[in-house]
Amino acid sequence: MERDELLAAIKDRMPEKRYIHTIGVTDTAIKLAKQFGEDPKKAEVAAILHDSCKYADRNWMKQIIIEQQMDPTLLQYHHELWHGPVGAYIAKTKFNVTDEDVLNAIRFHTTGRIGQSNLEKIVYIADMIEPNRKFPGVDDLRKASEELTLHDLMIKCITHSISFLINKYQPIFPDSFECYNDLLLQKKGQVKE
Template structure:
């Protein structure tokens, strides 16, 4: 996987506030650690982590335009705007940064929502986004503890946290998140 790490990091960091870049650095280190722990590819994990929030601070109108004008998943537009940056980020990674690895692009695309049949890289990047050292929300320490024992247990706890928060705020839940959670629970219970 050929890319200039320094140039990529400079370009991506320029598109977000410093605090978000610090989050991205945390996701990079957490993703690499999870990849080593669970047999993933640390280079792919790092690349997906660098790019995962590339479009997060773009104006929502710009994100909407990218989704609408490029035939991306328009269903996202019916849900929370916080989901849009992942789809747009995968598009940007491919079309502006030349990333061709479908696994990396999908890890960027599904890092916020999850999906059914998540790949190892999907699970690593999604969980790293929850547990990076700068995260501080109720339950994060439990998610970190679980992530050291089981990638799936950690991720289920993270998705449970997101779903519970959305329910508490009376927000609409993106169906793919529920499907991702249920799929992981089935795998752990051996009922898939």
């Protein structure tokens, strides 16, 4: 499906504000993909579909997680995390996305993970810094996106996300800690990229 078809297909799945966010994430992901030498089309598809299940019924998402034998740890954490993995499932089954990198970019856009691809980093970052986001520190992250390598930018973004959750006394999904550790170990040359 092309951009306009995908956008039309997801528009009714979310409020107008989230749809505007999705367009912002899409445009930011395309820009970052070009900047960091990745496929802009893959970034576009992943970004358009990243929040396709954000407003889906919780019980339905829980059922998909169980039926599809997704990580059961998800069910121990806030339902806000569910839309990534369930969104990847919908991207595959409803939108016929077969590229595993695109699916993983959707699946892990809220948590990150060990061994992220560049596309996964791009969608994670784009979701965080798109122009409609307003939170303390977002302007610093946007500025960093113009100055840092993709790897260092991802470290900065995951650090911000984890710090935010810690300051709010919120539990942090294990994938996020593992992503942070993996990125730092790669930076220090202790694991292969």
